[in-house]
Amino acid sequence: MVPSSVAIALFVKNEFSDIAGWIAWHLGLGVKTLFIFDDHSTDGTWEIIQAAAKSFNIRAFQTDPVAEPDFYWRQRNCFMQAAEMAKGHYAWLGFLDGDEYVYFRHANSLPEFLERFPHADGLALSWRIQGSSGRVVRPRKMTVEAFTQHSTPELGDNVLVKSFVRPECMGDTYHNPHWFDVPAERYVRPNGQYVPSANAVQEIDWEDAFVLHYICRSMEHYIQRIKRRLNADLSDSLGYWDHFDRNDVEDFEPLRFIPKIRPIQVSINRNMVARAIEDLRKQYPPTVAISDYEGEILESRVFSIHSAYFETQLCVDAITGDVCHASLAVMSERSLLPVYGAVFADTPDLITFFVRDGVHVEHNRALKVFGDDRVFSELTYQIAKTIQDKPEGTALRTTLSGEYLCFILPHDGIGQVEANRRQAKDWEEASLRPEFNVTYSWQRMTAPLPTSGKMTFDSLITWLRNEKDAPSIYLFLKMIALLSPSDREKLHRHVPGLLWGFI
Known part of the structure; x- marks a missing residue:
């Protein structure tokens, strides 16, 4: 076990627009492995997780709502399973939701930050609840970039914490998603001081590190959340929104990590497009008789x-x-x-x-x-x-x-x-x-584009079916750039989530 190795366990459902950014953020902070438990998403979240796992150390699982109908216990089972898998392999294991992002102010990576606590087996990080930044429509940019305004300590809900623990030192009792079975005398706050009591409610501490908690995000996000949890712990009203949508302070400091995140985003986005092409070709298999068009290298x-x-x-x-x-x-x-x-x-x-x-x-x-x-x-x-x-x-x-x-x-x-x-x-x-000394070309094609020069969803599918091999992702992206808004929406319904950033 590497002394500073870090893993995170994530329990997530229907976060298609944000899950790729969540993965990129935490990998960019130096997390070695992500244990991701998808609670049977229906919006493309699971497919995006699988696409990201093609290039990064992600161990992806799906829950079984039939075997365990209760959401709370499904989450418990997943987190406890992650703790068992992490023992002997990782120095620290964090437990987060899809709207929670770790941030630390005075270190360059999460392993570097956690090295400050050799005297601890558990670390409790305060929530810092972020507001909507006035956004109504779901943005395509990453959550940390889109929602830069947050609440003040006067919002009492910030007293809740999320935890990182040493897996070997964690007991078998599950308390809740915020607090885990580690002795209080070995549980510390970001300043290195021990907690006064074994409790998920702690004094707010944003001086060194905290968890960016995007409860609201955009109004579109909020409506989806209400629909998903209606009559469970949320009601059909603006009360929840009005309580948590606090935009009192603007803070761009977390954006200092964006240069580390973007190359990871590019890799995940590339895998997502490749997965979309693969899924479309499964839905619409290539025709038996491939076109006689011999193709050529398309030089630009x-x-x-x-x-x-x-x-x-x-x-x-x-x-x-x-x-x-x-x-x-x-x-x-x-x-x-x-x-x-x-x-x-x-x-x-x-x-x-x-x-x-x-x-x-x-x-x-x-x-x-x-x-x-x-x-x-x-x-x-x-x-x-x-x-x-x-x-x-x-x-x-x-x-x-x-x-x-x-x-x-x-x-x-x-x-x-x-x-x-x-x-x-x-x-x-x-x-x-x-520029005559610079070249750029697409792969060889086997099927021609529509002679009209226009692309519809139907002609896109015809083109894909007449391709003997899957086209390059760059050629495919050029093709979907020709689609009308209605055809892009139709494409999104066929491969939910996977092309969110491009259509």
Whole structure:
């Protein structure tokens, strides 16, 4: 057993929009293994967990509601099972729900933080209840990024704690999901002091570490939660929302971990898309007679992307993954990597952003544009040929919301790029300049695209069925970028949750 090794047990149900981010967050903090118990989700949560487990150390299980109908006891059984599996393998085991995220203020990883407690067998972290940040609709971005406002200690519910324990030192008695069977004289708070009593209610302590508890999130999240727990512990009213939706203080400090999280998000997102393709091809098996179309390597025209107004180039911060723009001199000085755009003859109105390392495309490089909640290594945008007062001008817009990319006024030589403009004017005008020494291509295809150049759900399925082998995830994402909103909704119903970030 590695002295600082950490595992977390998660009991979760129907968290399709947030589970990938929850996994990425805790893996990014240095957790070695996640024991995830899915309580028979129906929204794609289980499939997302399985997709993430393709690349990361996740041990995934499903509960048996028939054998144990009571929710409370199912959770108990799962947590106690995780404790048994963790014994002899992990120094610490945490117990969390899907709306709870660990955060520590004065360490760079969770193992590093837990090394401060050699004198303890249990650690009790206070809740810090986060508000909705005024959001009504479920956001596509990760929970920690979306909900940055929180309550004050005056909200009494923050006295509840969640625990990390040493598995070998945990007894056989199950108290509750907050407090576990470890002697109080060996249970400590984040400041290292022992707890005054063996109780899930402790004095609020946010000085060093706590659990970000997203009880409300968006109003859309809240409505789903009410439906799921109606007449159990919640009622059909706004009382619960009004009590917990506290947005008294804004805190961006937890976002310091985002650069560690994004590469993990990219990997999980890639697995989710691959799982979606796999599931669609199971639902609609390839036709017996494969098309006679022989296919070809689809080569693209590659462009560097510039602001026509500022005469700067689109680039990316190699550490954070944030897309920005700067002059060539600043790019060289600040180690900013150029972002290129690939345009294919069969889809001339789409451009795919990518970064390369030498001659190879960096498929693990996170690209993140402010205002565009997708986090991926390749991002597809629509090319708009007309902008205000410049009929021949070029602008780029998102395939999800239709908003334009804007090159913001540079500060200290670097300008942010935002995807949030409803109209295209001077700051939105882009210049695409050919790059003849940079290449980008898709895998060989066996089936042609619809001759109309348009993609519907039916033609997407026909295309998938006529493919002898599964298409690359990058080609598939380009195809779904052509779908209408109604066809994207139909696609979401066929592969719930798996394409949430892209449709």
